[in-house]
Amino acid sequence: MSAWLTIVGIGENGLSGLGDEARRAIGAAAVLIGGKRHLDMVPEQVEQERLPWPHPFAGAYDMVLARRGTPVCILASGDPMLYGMGASLSRLVPPEEMRVLPSPSSLSLAAARLGWPLQAVTVVSVHGRPLELVHPHVHPQARLLVLSDSGKTPAALAALLCERGFGVSMLTVFEHLGSDAERRVDGCAATWSEGECAPLNVVAVECRAEAQAQVWSCLAGLPDEAFQHDGQLTKRDVRAMTLARLAPSPGQLLWDVGAGCGSIGIEWMRAHPSCRAIAIEGNSSRQALIAQNRAALGVPGLQLVAGTAPAALDGLEAPDVVFIGGGLTVGGVVDACWVALKPGGRFVANAVTVQSEALLVTLRERLGGELSRVSVAHAAPLGGFDGWRTAMPVTTLTTIKPV
Secondary structure, X not given: OOOOEEEEEEOOOHHHHOOHHHHXXXXXXXXXXXXXXXXXXXXXXXXXXXXXXXXXXXXXXXXXXXOOOXXXXXXXXXXXXXXXXXXXXXXXXXXXXXXXXXXXXHHHHHHHHHOOOHHHOEEEXXXXXXXXXXXXXXXXXXXXXXXXXXXXXXXXHHHHHHHOOOOOOEEEEEEOOOOOOOEEEEEXXXXXXXXXXXXXXEEEEEOOOOOOOOOOOOOOXXXXXXXXXXXXXXXXXXXXXXXXXXXXXXXXXXXXXXXXXXXXXXXXXXXXXXXXXXXXXXXXXXXXXXXXHHHHOOOOOOEEEEOOOOHHHOOOOOXXXXXXXXXXXXXXXXXXXXXXXXXXXXXXEEEOOHHHHXXXXXXXHHHOOEEXXXXXXXXXXXXXXXXXXXXXXXXXXXXXXXX
16 A cells, blocks of 8 residues: 555644645545644645544554545644654654655754754653653763653753752753744753743753762662662672573563662663553552662653562563573562563562572572572771671573573
8 A cells, every 4th residue: 555644744833834745645535633723733625634633642543544545635743753643653653654854853953042052952842741851861960851741841940950969050941932922041050040931842951970979880780779678679799690590682571570779670670661560569669669779760651560479470561581580489470470471571580588499409400590699798897997798699590491
């Protein structure tokens, strides 16, 4: 089938900013779909059906797909393939059935106004998403372009930066980019006093750290104090080693079984924006800690399953990687995880007790893989001197499920 669906990116300047091809696509469509703001930019045509997006929006995709084969044109903001309708529909419509005619995105326009090379900027969308997604990208000297959720986003972002010790960061808010109503507001996060901005806005941030700023590395092995915990925490050195064996790759799903405070799943998701994780934890107080930590460390999408394995594993999406950090000796846990693990998937388990270590030895005989044992010591005061205090050794089994 030839292309029946055209998605036209339209800017704040409306039809005047479109090329001939985009204008022809709009005029030739039997069905024109878009938000009310975009539809109002286009004069009505006889015999052209005009459909605003439904409320709730969940029915929008079925509405479009139901007209497959009919010339349909969708009006979208700026570049539809950048966090837009084109990106969403590309997962449902074959590329040969769809063409996209983009306009400059709000990000391109903001970068142009600031003189920022776009390839050197980190883009974060909080439109319909938690503001905490910004956290992993806040580093000294970083430049961010944040796609706002509403007019309240700039003030909320300024408050977040202040809490992190980045109150001296500079913010620039662009409203209605590309239109006659375009407006720019500059200020410092610590002294941000602008009230609610226009709903259509982009926030540019030049991150600057104060002396007490919380600056977390992008690498695995965050300091233990980065997490709220009750002692059930995979400590920093062992955590870094464990993440190396888990080997997160973009798009993969991790099961963190017996998650404790969630440190393994959180660091897994911080490895790449597309990494996903499910934390399985039966203790209610630790579930609360996981919720706090995932927000504070910028991975609010970490899925929390309140329950104990193996029963809590029923119905979960099959994982690419499994980590068992707690409950290793509970009957049925290992077998349930191994069965659910995708072929070629990675299985990693840590043991501290003699009994759980013995189980790992038995598992290696059955499943194969590599056993390793690590012991970490830290210098601590001993009288007037320092001595080594050795933490309990940790044994790790790493194995791959046969394809």
